[in-house]
Amino acid sequence: MKKELTISVFEVVGSPLCVASNDGEKVYERLAPALREDRVVTLTFHNVSILTSAFLNAAIGQLYGEYSEERIRTLLKVKDMQPDDMVLLKRVVETAKQYFKDPQQFDQAVRDALGDDSDGE
Amino acid sequence: MRPSVKDILSRNGFLSHYGHEKIPDHWGTTIPYQRFDVKDDRYFADYIETELIHRSEMPTMSQGLLKKFRGNIFEIFSNAVLHSRTQQGIFSCGQFFPKRDRLNFSVVDLGIGIRQNIRDITRLGLSAEEAIRWATMGRNTTKQGSIPGGLGLKLLGEFIDLNGGYIQIVSDAGYWKRTNRTTTTATLTHPFPGTVVTVEINTADTNSYKLAHELSATDIF
Numbered sequence: 001m002k003k004e005l006t007i008s009v010f011e012v013v014g015s016p017l018c019v020a021s022n023d024g025e026k027v028y029e030r031l032a033p034a035l036r037e038d039r040v041v042t043l044t045f046h047n048v049s050i051l052t053s054a055f056l057n058a059a060i061g062q063l064y065g066e067y068s069e070e071r072i073r074t075l076l077k078v079k080d081m082q083p084d085d086m087v088l089l090k091r092v093v094e095t096a097k098q099y100f101k102d103p104q105q106f107d108q109a110v111r112d113a114l115g116d117d118s119d120g121e
Numbered sequence: 122m123r124p125s126v127k128d129i130l131s132r133n134g135f136l137s138h139y140g141h142e143k144i145p146d147h148w149g150t151t152i153p154y155q156r157f158d159v160k161d162d163r164y165f166a167d168y169i170e171t172e173l174i175h176r177s178e179m180p181t182m183s184q185g186l187l188k189k190f191r192g193n194i195f196e197i198f199s200n201a202v203l204h205s206r207t208q209q210g211i212f213s214c215g216q217f218f219p220k221r222d223r224l225n226f227s228v229v230d231l232g233i234g235i236r237q238n239i240r241d242i243t244r245l246g247l248s249a250e251e252a253i254r255w256a257t258m259g260r261n262t263t264k265q266g267s268i269p270g271g272l273g274l275k276l277l278g279e280f281i282d283l284n285g286g287y288i289q290i291v292s293d294a295g296y297w298k299r300t301n302r303t304t305t306t307a308t309l310t311h312p313f314p315g316t317v318v319t320v321e322i323n324t325a326d327t328n329s330y331k332l333a334h335e336l337s338a339t340d341i342f
Binding site: 015091 | 162163166188189191192195196198199200202203267268269270272273276330332335336338339340341342
């Protein structure tokens with residue numbers, strides 16, 4: 001069995017502020033090769049004070065373009081996350097699953113944008 | 122320019138960039154005008170911490186509100202960095218209105234605007250007004266290829282719906298505002314050469330922003 005790996009987001013980014021997409025990309029560049037090698041990775045958010053969806057999309061969301069949900073669920077763990085940051089990550093993950101599942105989304109988006117608002121406004 | 126607007130812009134340092142006299146901010150209610158480069162996210166973060174979060178003049182806000190507000194401000198900034206293609210930077214300023222319990226904060230870029238960005242990437246020929254509606258819907262994104270997106274403005278809208286403030290977006294000739302869970306849009310006679318996102322929050326908001334039930338780390342993926 002391959003050795004489990006722990007990656008500290010704070011150390012990869014070099015800051016508690018995880019805001020920019022390109023900082024998220026640095027985390028992705030550490031995560032993706034590990035998952036490719038079937039290694040179990042724990043991503044720790046210890047010392048991270050701010051997270052944005054842009055950062056999480058780049059760091060984790062784009063994994064769904066490369067790996068199956070099942071593989072990510074089996075190999076990737078997160079820890080030391082604030083409860084509301086976990087909710088944000090869950091939203092990012094759900095959006096990413098949809099994004100990579102539905103290549104027709106732009107067509108639908110046109111109909112949504114040009115038709116009536118769907119939220120009852 | 123309305124005298125009240127001129128007064129605020131003279132206090133926050135905006136007009137002094139254009140040769141006007143700077144009026145001292147005796148009340149300590151302005152969040153100074155500042156320009157950032159797109160690579161300045163840490164400098165922007167320091168500015169937010171110093172001028173907004175840890176300032177004694179700012180109202181006491183609940184920890185939940187403060188964290189949500191701060192997170193959403195960074196979402197707006199990262200949107201400008203990702204999408205605007207601005208060559209001239211990103212600009213911010215704000216104003217606290219203690220009597221009304223309101224705090225306004227704006228992030229401005231002088232980039233290509235939302236309409237042009239959508240047109241370039243998705244080939245959708247939307248009007249400037251439609252383009253803002255499209256960008257705020259949640260599932261739509263101009264991010265292409267390997268990195269998904271489209272969540273930032275949706276999250277901001279949800280926060281403002283709960284808080285009772287407003288979001289106003291001006292981009293190109295498009296105007297969009299959301300308040301009281303209702304969105305209004307319009308087409309402006311004079312387009313703005315970029316995008317302005319203004320958020321007004323109710324600083325007396327007592328919503329806890331705590332989760333109804335906590336999510337387990339094993340339920341995320």
